[in-house]
Amino acid sequence: MTTHYEIVPEIACTRTGKQYRQGAEALRDINFTVYKGEILSILGPSGCGKSTLLKMIAGLTSVTSGEITVNGMTPVNARELVSFIFQDATLLPWRTVKRNIDLGLELEGATRERRDGKTEEMLALVGLSDVAGRYPRELSGGMKMRVSIARALATRPRILLMDEPFAALDEMTRNRMNDELLRLQKQHGWTIVFVTHSVAEAVFLSSRILVLAPNPGRVLEMVNVELDRSNLAEVRSSDAFEQEVSRVSRILRGAHLA
Protein backbone atom coordinates (compact mmCIF):
# COMPACT_ATOMS: atom_id res chain seq x y z
CA MET A 1 0.00 0.00 0.00
CA THR A 2 1.53 3.25 -1.09
CA THR A 3 -0.01 6.66 -0.75
CA HIS A 4 1.50 9.41 -2.86
CA TYR A 5 -0.62 12.20 -1.52
CA GLU A 6 -0.10 14.43 1.47
CA ILE A 7 -2.87 14.62 4.03
CA VAL A 8 -3.88 18.13 3.08
CA PRO A 9 -7.57 18.60 2.36
CA GLU A 10 -8.26 20.01 -1.10
CA ILE A 11 -12.00 19.49 -1.54
CA ALA A 12 -14.36 19.22 1.39
CA CYS A 13 -18.06 18.34 1.27
CA THR A 14 -19.85 18.96 4.53
CA ARG A 15 -23.45 17.79 4.97
CA THR A 16 -23.88 18.63 1.29
CA GLY A 17 -27.33 18.20 -0.20
CA LYS A 18 -29.11 18.97 -3.44
CA GLN A 19 -32.80 19.49 -3.83
CA TYR A 20 -34.31 20.43 -7.16
CA ARG A 21 -36.82 23.22 -7.38
CA GLN A 22 -39.57 20.75 -8.23
CA GLY A 23 -38.91 19.12 -4.87
CA ALA A 24 -37.00 15.97 -5.87
CA GLU A 25 -34.01 15.29 -3.63
CA ALA A 26 -30.90 14.36 -5.63
CA LEU A 27 -28.31 14.16 -2.84
CA ARG A 28 -28.56 14.00 0.95
CA ASP A 29 -26.00 14.65 3.65
CA ILE A 30 -22.81 13.95 1.70
CA ASN A 31 -19.62 14.17 3.80
CA PHE A 32 -16.15 13.47 2.47
CA THR A 33 -12.77 15.06 1.94
CA VAL A 34 -10.48 14.76 -1.08
CA TYR A 35 -6.82 15.14 -0.21
CA LYS A 36 -4.24 16.94 -2.23
CA GLY A 37 -2.69 14.71 -4.88
CA GLU A 38 -5.07 11.77 -4.52
CA ILE A 39 -7.37 10.19 -7.07
CA LEU A 40 -10.80 9.63 -5.61
CA SER A 41 -13.47 7.84 -7.61
CA ILE A 42 -17.17 8.29 -7.17
CA LEU A 43 -18.97 5.06 -7.98
CA GLY A 44 -22.64 4.21 -7.92
CA PRO A 45 -25.63 3.01 -9.92
CA SER A 46 -27.14 5.41 -12.42
CA GLY A 47 -29.42 7.97 -10.85
CA CYS A 48 -27.41 8.17 -7.62
CA GLY A 49 -26.36 11.74 -8.38
CA LYS A 50 -22.64 11.19 -8.97
CA SER A 51 -22.48 13.55 -11.93
CA THR A 52 -24.54 16.11 -10.04
CA LEU A 53 -22.09 15.92 -7.13
CA LEU A 54 -19.17 16.52 -9.50
CA LYS A 55 -20.93 19.50 -11.08
CA MET A 56 -21.54 20.91 -7.61
CA ILE A 57 -17.81 20.68 -6.86
CA ALA A 58 -17.21 22.58 -10.12
CA GLY A 59 -19.78 25.21 -9.17
CA LEU A 60 -21.82 24.39 -12.28
CA THR A 61 -24.92 23.64 -10.26
CA SER A 62 -25.90 25.06 -6.89
CA VAL A 63 -25.47 23.45 -3.47
CA THR A 64 -28.84 23.65 -1.71
CA SER A 65 -27.77 22.55 1.77
CA GLY A 66 -24.47 22.17 3.60
CA GLU A 67 -21.38 23.37 1.79
CA ILE A 68 -18.53 22.49 -0.53
CA THR A 69 -15.14 24.15 -0.33
CA VAL A 70 -12.32 23.80 -2.85
CA ASN A 71 -8.96 24.85 -1.48
CA GLY A 72 -10.89 26.77 1.17
CA MET A 73 -12.89 28.72 -1.41
CA THR A 74 -16.36 28.44 -2.88
CA PRO A 75 -16.40 26.23 -5.98
CA VAL A 76 -17.02 29.20 -8.29
CA ASN A 77 -14.10 31.16 -6.86
CA ALA A 78 -11.82 28.13 -7.11
CA ARG A 79 -12.35 27.63 -10.86
CA GLU A 80 -8.88 28.88 -11.65
CA LEU A 81 -7.47 25.73 -10.04
CA VAL A 82 -9.93 23.36 -11.66
CA SER A 83 -10.46 21.75 -15.06
CA PHE A 84 -13.58 19.75 -15.87
CA ILE A 85 -13.49 16.86 -18.34
CA PHE A 86 -16.86 15.81 -19.74
CA GLN A 87 -18.12 12.41 -20.80
CA ASP A 88 -18.27 13.36 -24.44
CA ALA A 89 -15.19 15.23 -25.57
CA THR A 90 -17.18 18.49 -26.02
CA LEU A 91 -14.84 19.81 -28.69
CA LEU A 92 -15.76 22.79 -30.83
CA PRO A 93 -16.25 21.22 -34.29
CA TRP A 94 -15.32 24.43 -36.11
CA ARG A 95 -11.87 24.56 -34.54
CA THR A 96 -8.87 22.42 -35.40
CA VAL A 97 -7.31 20.17 -32.77
CA LYS A 98 -4.70 22.81 -32.04
CA ARG A 99 -7.23 25.59 -31.65
CA ASN A 100 -9.43 23.42 -29.44
CA ILE A 101 -6.54 22.88 -27.07
CA ASP A 102 -5.93 26.60 -27.26
CA LEU A 103 -9.44 27.48 -26.10
CA GLY A 104 -8.93 27.78 -22.34
CA LEU A 105 -5.85 29.95 -22.68
CA GLU A 106 -7.54 32.08 -25.32
CA LEU A 107 -10.55 32.70 -23.07
CA GLU A 108 -8.22 33.64 -20.25
CA GLY A 109 -6.55 36.19 -22.52
CA ALA A 110 -3.10 34.57 -22.70
CA THR A 111 -0.68 36.01 -25.25
CA ARG A 112 -0.33 34.35 -28.64
CA GLU A 113 3.24 33.31 -27.79
CA ARG A 114 2.36 31.65 -24.52
CA ARG A 115 -0.60 29.91 -26.13
CA ASP A 116 1.46 28.52 -29.01
CA GLY A 117 4.17 27.23 -26.70
CA LYS A 118 1.70 25.64 -24.33
CA THR A 119 -0.33 24.07 -27.12
CA GLU A 120 2.75 22.47 -28.68
CA GLU A 121 3.64 21.07 -25.28
CA MET A 122 0.15 19.65 -24.75
CA LEU A 123 0.00 18.15 -28.25
CA ALA A 124 3.24 16.32 -27.53
CA LEU A 125 2.04 15.25 -24.07
CA VAL A 126 -1.06 13.47 -25.42
CA GLY A 127 0.70 12.30 -28.61
CA LEU A 128 -1.36 14.31 -31.10
CA SER A 129 1.29 16.52 -32.72
CA ASP A 130 0.62 14.85 -36.10
CA VAL A 131 -3.05 15.78 -36.19
CA ALA A 132 -2.79 19.36 -34.87
CA GLY A 133 -4.40 20.79 -38.02
CA ARG A 134 -7.27 18.30 -38.28
CA TYR A 135 -10.88 18.92 -37.36
CA PRO A 136 -12.65 16.91 -34.62
CA ARG A 137 -14.91 15.04 -37.05
CA GLU A 138 -11.82 13.41 -38.57
CA LEU A 139 -10.73 11.92 -35.22
CA SER A 140 -11.57 8.66 -33.46
CA GLY A 141 -13.31 8.68 -30.08
CA GLY A 142 -10.05 8.03 -28.24
CA MET A 143 -8.25 10.85 -30.04
CA LYS A 144 -11.09 13.26 -29.33
CA MET A 145 -10.85 12.44 -25.64
CA ARG A 146 -7.09 13.07 -25.76
CA VAL A 147 -7.76 16.51 -27.23
CA SER A 148 -10.29 17.15 -24.47
CA ILE A 149 -7.74 16.18 -21.82
CA ALA A 150 -5.00 18.26 -23.45
CA ARG A 151 -7.34 21.25 -23.45
CA ALA A 152 -8.11 20.70 -19.76
CA LEU A 153 -4.41 20.46 -18.89
CA ALA A 154 -3.31 23.49 -20.92
CA THR A 155 -4.54 25.93 -18.28
CA ARG A 156 -2.33 24.21 -15.65
CA PRO A 157 -5.06 23.08 -13.27
CA ARG A 158 -4.28 21.58 -9.86
CA ILE A 159 -7.58 19.75 -9.69
CA LEU A 160 -9.22 17.61 -12.38
CA LEU A 161 -12.90 16.78 -12.21
CA MET A 162 -13.63 13.95 -14.64
CA ASP A 163 -17.19 12.89 -15.45
CA GLU A 164 -17.05 9.35 -16.89
CA PRO A 165 -14.48 10.55 -19.43
CA PHE A 166 -13.72 7.14 -20.94
CA ALA A 167 -17.19 5.60 -20.78
CA ALA A 168 -17.75 5.83 -24.52
CA LEU A 169 -14.42 4.23 -25.49
CA ASP A 170 -13.70 0.59 -26.27
CA GLU A 171 -12.04 -1.36 -23.48
CA MET A 172 -8.53 -1.40 -24.96
CA THR A 173 -8.49 2.33 -25.55
CA ARG A 174 -9.99 2.91 -22.14
CA ASN A 175 -7.27 0.85 -20.43
CA ARG A 176 -4.56 2.70 -22.29
CA MET A 177 -6.06 6.06 -21.35
CA ASN A 178 -6.23 4.93 -17.72
CA ASP A 179 -2.54 3.97 -17.78
CA GLU A 180 -1.56 7.32 -19.24
CA LEU A 181 -3.73 9.25 -16.83
CA LEU A 182 -2.14 7.49 -13.87
CA ARG A 183 1.37 8.11 -15.19
CA LEU A 184 0.69 11.81 -15.80
CA GLN A 185 -0.97 12.19 -12.43
CA LYS A 186 2.10 10.75 -10.70
CA GLN A 187 4.32 13.26 -12.51
CA HIS A 188 2.17 16.31 -11.88
CA GLY A 189 0.52 15.48 -8.57
CA TRP A 190 -2.97 16.56 -9.60
CA THR A 191 -5.93 15.99 -7.32
CA ILE A 192 -8.51 14.07 -9.33
CA VAL A 193 -12.16 13.34 -8.66
CA PHE A 194 -13.21 10.68 -11.14
CA VAL A 195 -16.84 9.71 -11.70
CA THR A 196 -17.32 6.26 -13.23
CA HIS A 197 -19.71 3.33 -13.28
CA SER A 198 -16.92 0.83 -13.91
CA VAL A 199 -15.66 -0.92 -10.78
CA ALA A 200 -12.44 -2.05 -12.48
CA GLU A 201 -11.64 1.48 -13.61
CA ALA A 202 -12.28 2.89 -10.13
CA VAL A 203 -10.10 0.24 -8.47
CA PHE A 204 -7.31 0.66 -11.00
CA LEU A 205 -7.12 4.44 -10.72
CA SER A 206 -8.04 5.52 -7.25
CA SER A 207 -6.71 5.45 -3.72
CA ARG A 208 -10.22 5.70 -2.36
CA ILE A 209 -13.69 5.08 -3.78
CA LEU A 210 -16.80 6.88 -2.62
CA VAL A 211 -19.71 4.49 -3.19
CA LEU A 212 -23.09 6.20 -3.48
CA ALA A 213 -26.58 4.70 -3.14
CA PRO A 214 -29.60 6.15 -4.98
CA ASN A 215 -32.99 7.63 -3.99
CA PRO A 216 -31.85 10.01 -2.69
CA GLY A 217 -28.13 9.93 -3.50
CA ARG A 218 -26.18 9.32 -0.29
CA VAL A 219 -22.85 7.91 0.82
CA LEU A 220 -22.95 4.15 1.26
CA GLU A 221 -19.30 3.67 2.03
CA MET A 222 -15.84 5.17 1.55
CA VAL A 223 -13.60 2.33 0.41
CA ASN A 224 -9.80 2.38 0.74
CA VAL A 225 -8.25 0.61 -2.23
CA GLU A 226 -5.32 -1.59 -1.24
CA LEU A 227 -3.31 -2.00 -4.42
CA ASP A 228 0.37 -1.95 -5.32
CA ARG A 229 0.71 0.16 -8.47
CA SER A 230 4.52 0.20 -8.67
CA ASN A 231 4.38 -1.89 -11.86
CA LEU A 232 1.45 -0.52 -13.85
CA ALA A 233 1.64 -3.09 -16.64
CA GLU A 234 1.04 -5.95 -14.20
CA VAL A 235 -1.68 -4.39 -12.06
CA ARG A 236 -4.73 -5.56 -14.02
CA SER A 237 -3.60 -9.18 -14.08
CA SER A 238 -2.69 -9.36 -10.40
CA ASP A 239 -4.69 -11.31 -7.83
CA ALA A 240 -4.83 -8.27 -5.56
CA PHE A 241 -6.59 -6.31 -8.31
CA GLU A 242 -9.16 -9.03 -8.81
CA GLN A 243 -9.81 -9.27 -5.08
CA GLU A 244 -10.30 -5.53 -4.78
CA VAL A 245 -12.66 -5.50 -7.76
CA SER A 246 -14.83 -8.23 -6.27
CA ARG A 247 -14.77 -6.58 -2.84
CA VAL A 248 -15.92 -3.24 -4.29
CA SER A 249 -18.47 -5.02 -6.50
CA ARG A 250 -20.00 -6.60 -3.39
CA ILE A 251 -20.28 -3.19 -1.75
CA LEU A 252 -21.80 -1.74 -4.90
CA ARG A 253 -24.40 -4.52 -4.97
CA GLY A 254 -25.41 -3.21 -1.56
CA ALA A 255 -26.00 0.16 -3.20
CA HIS A 256 -28.46 -1.39 -5.64
CA LEU A 257 -30.33 -3.03 -2.77
CA ALA A 258 -30.23 -0.04 -0.44
Add this chain to the structure above:
Amino acid sequence: MKRHLNTALNALGVFAVLVALWQAIIWVFRVPSFMLPSPALVAATLVTRIAPLSQSLLITAEEAGGGLLLSVLAGVAVSLVFAQSGWLRRMLYPYTILLQTVPIIAVAPLILMWSGSGAWSVTLIAFIICLAPIIANTTQGMISVEENLIHLFMMHKASPGQSLFKLRLPHAMPNLFAGIRISAGLSVIGAITGELFAGSSRVGQGGLGYSILYASAQLQTAYLFALVIAASVLGFAFFFLAMFVEWYFLHNWHQSARAGEVI
Protein backbone atom coordinates in the same frame (compact mmCIF):
# COMPACT_ATOMS: atom_id res chain seq x y z
CA MET B 1 -17.58 13.25 -61.00
CA LYS B 2 -19.39 10.61 -63.03
CA ARG B 3 -22.43 11.04 -60.78
CA HIS B 4 -22.45 14.77 -61.53
CA LEU B 5 -22.27 14.07 -65.27
CA ASN B 6 -25.22 11.70 -65.00
CA THR B 7 -27.24 14.26 -63.07
CA ALA B 8 -26.51 16.87 -65.73
CA LEU B 9 -27.45 14.49 -68.57
CA ASN B 10 -30.71 13.56 -66.86
CA ALA B 11 -31.64 17.20 -66.32
CA LEU B 12 -30.81 17.95 -69.96
CA GLY B 13 -33.00 15.04 -71.09
CA VAL B 14 -35.96 16.39 -69.13
CA PHE B 15 -35.35 19.80 -70.70
CA ALA B 16 -35.41 18.35 -74.23
CA VAL B 17 -38.68 16.51 -73.54
CA LEU B 18 -40.32 19.67 -72.17
CA VAL B 19 -39.24 21.76 -75.17
CA ALA B 20 -40.55 19.09 -77.58
CA LEU B 21 -43.87 19.02 -75.71
CA TRP B 22 -44.07 22.82 -75.86
CA GLN B 23 -43.51 22.81 -79.65
CA ALA B 24 -46.00 19.97 -80.07
CA ILE B 25 -48.72 21.92 -78.25
CA ILE B 26 -48.21 24.88 -80.62
CA TRP B 27 -48.44 22.63 -83.69
CA VAL B 28 -51.38 20.53 -82.56
CA PHE B 29 -53.57 23.34 -81.17
CA ARG B 30 -52.32 26.06 -83.54
CA VAL B 31 -51.66 28.46 -80.70
CA PRO B 32 -50.90 31.98 -81.98
CA SER B 33 -47.46 33.24 -81.02
CA PHE B 34 -48.74 36.18 -78.93
CA MET B 35 -50.36 33.55 -76.67
CA LEU B 36 -47.55 31.02 -76.67
CA PRO B 37 -44.38 31.77 -78.66
CA SER B 38 -42.40 28.83 -79.99
CA PRO B 39 -39.17 27.74 -78.25
CA ALA B 40 -37.21 28.93 -81.28
CA LEU B 41 -38.80 32.40 -81.10
CA VAL B 42 -38.04 32.68 -77.37
CA ALA B 43 -34.46 31.61 -77.99
CA ALA B 44 -34.13 34.17 -80.78
CA THR B 45 -35.58 36.88 -78.52
CA LEU B 46 -33.10 35.94 -75.81
CA VAL B 47 -30.30 36.59 -78.30
CA THR B 48 -31.59 39.73 -80.04
CA ARG B 49 -32.69 41.50 -76.88
CA ILE B 50 -29.81 40.42 -74.72
CA ALA B 51 -28.76 44.02 -73.98
CA PRO B 52 -31.96 45.31 -72.29
CA LEU B 53 -32.51 41.86 -70.80
CA SER B 54 -29.15 41.71 -69.06
CA GLN B 55 -29.52 45.29 -67.93
CA SER B 56 -32.85 44.45 -66.26
CA LEU B 57 -31.29 41.35 -64.81
CA LEU B 58 -28.45 43.38 -63.33
CA ILE B 59 -30.80 45.91 -61.74
CA THR B 60 -32.89 43.18 -60.14
CA ALA B 61 -29.75 41.32 -59.04
CA GLU B 62 -28.47 44.44 -57.29
CA GLU B 63 -31.76 44.99 -55.48
CA ALA B 64 -32.18 41.34 -54.49
CA GLY B 65 -28.53 41.02 -53.46
CA GLY B 66 -28.66 44.21 -51.46
CA GLY B 67 -31.81 43.08 -49.66
CA LEU B 68 -30.30 39.68 -48.92
CA LEU B 69 -27.07 41.17 -47.61
CA LEU B 70 -28.94 43.61 -45.39
CA SER B 71 -31.16 40.83 -44.07
CA VAL B 72 -28.11 38.76 -43.12
CA LEU B 73 -26.56 41.69 -41.22
CA ALA B 74 -29.79 42.66 -39.49
CA GLY B 75 -30.91 39.06 -38.93
CA VAL B 76 -27.64 38.06 -37.25
CA ALA B 77 -27.76 41.18 -35.09
CA VAL B 78 -31.32 40.41 -33.98
CA SER B 79 -30.37 36.77 -33.29
CA LEU B 80 -27.44 37.87 -31.13
CA VAL B 81 -29.86 39.88 -29.02
CA PHE B 82 -32.37 37.01 -28.93
CA ALA B 83 -29.63 34.62 -27.80
CA GLN B 84 -28.77 36.88 -24.89
CA SER B 85 -32.17 37.20 -23.34
CA GLY B 86 -34.99 34.68 -23.08
CA TRP B 87 -37.68 37.14 -22.14
CA LEU B 88 -36.80 39.50 -24.99
CA ARG B 89 -36.95 36.54 -27.34
CA ARG B 90 -40.36 35.42 -26.08
CA MET B 91 -41.62 38.99 -26.30
CA LEU B 92 -40.43 39.72 -29.84
CA TYR B 93 -40.39 36.34 -31.56
CA PRO B 94 -44.10 36.44 -32.53
CA TYR B 95 -43.34 39.53 -34.59
CA THR B 96 -40.71 37.62 -36.51
CA ILE B 97 -43.38 35.13 -37.49
CA LEU B 98 -45.64 38.03 -38.45
CA LEU B 99 -42.88 39.23 -40.75
CA GLN B 100 -43.13 35.91 -42.54
CA THR B 101 -46.91 35.63 -42.70
CA VAL B 102 -47.74 39.16 -43.85
CA PRO B 103 -48.20 38.97 -47.64
CA ILE B 104 -45.42 41.03 -49.16
CA ILE B 105 -47.68 41.90 -52.08
CA ALA B 106 -49.96 43.77 -49.67
CA VAL B 107 -47.13 45.59 -47.94
CA ALA B 108 -45.18 46.57 -51.04
CA PRO B 109 -47.47 49.51 -52.04
CA LEU B 110 -47.18 50.91 -48.51
CA ILE B 111 -43.43 50.82 -48.57
CA LEU B 112 -43.35 52.49 -51.97
CA MET B 113 -45.71 55.15 -50.68
CA TRP B 114 -43.44 55.85 -47.73
CA SER B 115 -40.01 55.69 -49.28
CA GLY B 116 -40.58 56.48 -52.95
CA SER B 117 -40.46 54.20 -55.95
CA GLY B 118 -36.70 53.92 -56.38
CA ALA B 119 -34.32 50.98 -56.25
CA TRP B 120 -33.93 51.59 -52.51
CA SER B 121 -37.61 50.75 -51.88
CA VAL B 122 -37.34 47.56 -53.91
CA THR B 123 -34.24 46.60 -51.91
CA LEU B 124 -36.24 47.24 -48.75
CA ILE B 125 -39.01 44.90 -49.92
CA ALA B 126 -36.46 42.17 -50.71
CA PHE B 127 -34.93 42.78 -47.28
CA ILE B 128 -38.26 42.32 -45.50
CA ILE B 129 -39.07 39.07 -47.27
CA CYS B 130 -35.56 37.69 -46.50
CA LEU B 131 -35.39 38.65 -42.86
CA ALA B 132 -37.62 36.07 -41.13
CA PRO B 133 -35.81 32.88 -42.28
CA ILE B 134 -32.45 34.38 -41.27
CA ILE B 135 -33.65 35.34 -37.78
CA ALA B 136 -35.55 32.09 -37.16
CA ASN B 137 -32.69 29.82 -38.26
CA THR B 138 -29.83 31.73 -36.66
CA THR B 139 -31.64 32.12 -33.33
CA GLN B 140 -32.39 28.41 -33.31
CA GLY B 141 -28.68 27.67 -33.82
CA MET B 142 -27.61 30.03 -31.09
CA ILE B 143 -29.93 28.73 -28.40
CA SER B 144 -29.40 25.04 -29.15
CA VAL B 145 -25.81 24.88 -27.87
CA GLU B 146 -25.26 21.75 -25.75
CA GLU B 147 -25.17 22.32 -22.00
CA ASN B 148 -21.69 20.82 -21.66
CA LEU B 149 -20.21 23.39 -24.03
CA ILE B 150 -21.80 26.17 -22.00
CA HIS B 151 -20.37 24.59 -18.85
CA LEU B 152 -16.96 24.39 -20.49
CA PHE B 153 -17.04 28.12 -21.18
CA MET B 154 -18.22 28.77 -17.61
CA MET B 155 -15.29 26.79 -16.22
CA HIS B 156 -12.93 29.05 -18.17
CA LYS B 157 -14.73 32.11 -16.86
CA ALA B 158 -15.70 33.24 -20.35
CA SER B 159 -17.28 36.69 -20.59
CA PRO B 160 -20.78 37.03 -22.12
CA GLY B 161 -19.13 38.44 -25.25
CA GLN B 162 -16.79 35.45 -25.53
CA SER B 163 -19.68 33.01 -25.09
CA LEU B 164 -21.58 34.83 -27.80
CA PHE B 165 -18.86 35.21 -30.42
CA LYS B 166 -16.69 32.17 -29.74
CA LEU B 167 -19.47 29.70 -28.98
CA ARG B 168 -23.02 30.67 -29.95
CA LEU B 169 -22.33 32.45 -33.22
CA PRO B 170 -20.02 29.81 -34.75
CA HIS B 171 -22.40 27.12 -33.48
CA ALA B 172 -25.21 28.85 -35.40
CA MET B 173 -23.29 29.10 -38.70
CA PRO B 174 -24.86 26.00 -40.30
CA ASN B 175 -28.31 27.32 -39.34
CA LEU B 176 -27.47 30.78 -40.67
CA PHE B 177 -26.48 29.29 -44.02
CA ALA B 178 -29.65 27.20 -44.16
CA GLY B 179 -31.53 30.47 -43.67
CA ILE B 180 -29.50 32.21 -46.36
CA ARG B 181 -30.29 29.42 -48.81
CA ILE B 182 -34.02 29.95 -48.27
CA SER B 183 -33.70 33.73 -48.40
CA ALA B 184 -31.57 33.70 -51.56
CA GLY B 185 -34.55 32.47 -53.55
CA LEU B 186 -36.95 34.75 -51.70
CA SER B 187 -34.82 37.83 -52.35
CA VAL B 188 -35.34 37.55 -56.12
CA ILE B 189 -39.09 37.08 -55.65
CA GLY B 190 -39.15 40.08 -53.30
CA ALA B 191 -37.24 42.31 -55.71
CA ILE B 192 -39.44 41.40 -58.68
CA THR B 193 -42.60 41.91 -56.62
CA GLY B 194 -41.29 45.31 -55.56
CA GLU B 195 -40.53 46.26 -59.14
CA LEU B 196 -44.01 45.28 -60.29
CA PHE B 197 -45.30 48.04 -58.03
CA ALA B 198 -42.42 50.47 -58.24
CA GLY B 199 -42.14 50.54 -61.99
CA SER B 200 -39.03 51.99 -63.52
CA SER B 201 -36.36 52.83 -61.02
CA ARG B 202 -34.05 54.31 -63.62
CA VAL B 203 -35.00 56.45 -66.57
CA GLY B 204 -35.93 54.26 -69.53
CA GLN B 205 -34.77 51.02 -67.96
CA GLY B 206 -36.18 49.02 -65.06
CA GLY B 207 -35.56 45.69 -63.46
CA LEU B 208 -37.11 42.37 -64.48
CA GLY B 209 -40.40 43.09 -62.69
CA TYR B 210 -40.83 46.37 -64.50
CA SER B 211 -39.96 44.84 -67.85
CA ILE B 212 -42.42 42.00 -67.24
CA LEU B 213 -45.22 44.54 -66.74
CA TYR B 214 -44.11 46.42 -69.83
CA ALA B 215 -43.82 43.32 -72.03
CA SER B 216 -47.20 41.97 -71.00
CA ALA B 217 -48.89 45.33 -71.67
CA GLN B 218 -47.34 45.35 -75.16
CA LEU B 219 -48.21 41.70 -75.80
CA GLN B 220 -44.50 40.99 -76.38
CA THR B 221 -45.05 37.45 -75.23
CA ALA B 222 -41.71 36.09 -76.45
CA TYR B 223 -39.87 38.78 -74.52
CA LEU B 224 -42.06 38.03 -71.50
CA PHE B 225 -40.90 34.42 -71.71
CA ALA B 226 -37.30 35.56 -71.97
CA LEU B 227 -37.78 37.71 -68.85
CA VAL B 228 -39.29 34.82 -66.90
CA ILE B 229 -36.34 32.66 -67.90
CA ALA B 230 -33.95 35.41 -66.81
CA ALA B 231 -35.74 35.68 -63.45
CA SER B 232 -35.44 31.92 -62.90
CA VAL B 233 -31.78 31.97 -63.87
CA LEU B 234 -31.22 34.76 -61.37
CA GLY B 235 -32.95 32.82 -58.58
CA PHE B 236 -30.88 29.76 -59.45
CA ALA B 237 -27.67 31.77 -59.50
CA PHE B 238 -28.42 33.23 -56.07
CA PHE B 239 -29.18 29.81 -54.67
CA PHE B 240 -25.97 28.32 -55.98
CA LEU B 241 -23.93 31.28 -54.86
CA ALA B 242 -25.37 30.82 -51.37
CA MET B 243 -24.50 27.14 -51.50
CA PHE B 244 -20.97 27.87 -52.61
CA VAL B 245 -20.42 30.36 -49.79
CA GLU B 246 -21.86 27.81 -47.36
CA TRP B 247 -19.54 25.13 -48.67
CA TYR B 248 -16.58 27.48 -48.48
CA PHE B 249 -17.12 28.27 -44.81
CA LEU B 250 -18.38 24.94 -43.52
CA HIS B 251 -16.86 22.10 -45.53
CA ASN B 252 -13.97 21.65 -43.13
CA TRP B 253 -16.06 20.83 -40.14
CA HIS B 254 -19.74 20.43 -40.88
CA GLN B 255 -21.53 17.43 -42.38
CA SER B 256 -24.16 19.29 -44.34
CA ALA B 257 -21.67 21.24 -46.42
CA ARG B 258 -19.85 18.55 -48.36
CA ALA B 259 -20.06 19.55 -51.99
CA GLY B 260 -22.26 17.41 -54.15
CA GLU B 261 -24.18 15.73 -51.36
CA VAL B 262 -26.89 18.38 -51.41
CA ILE B 263 -27.76 17.87 -55.05
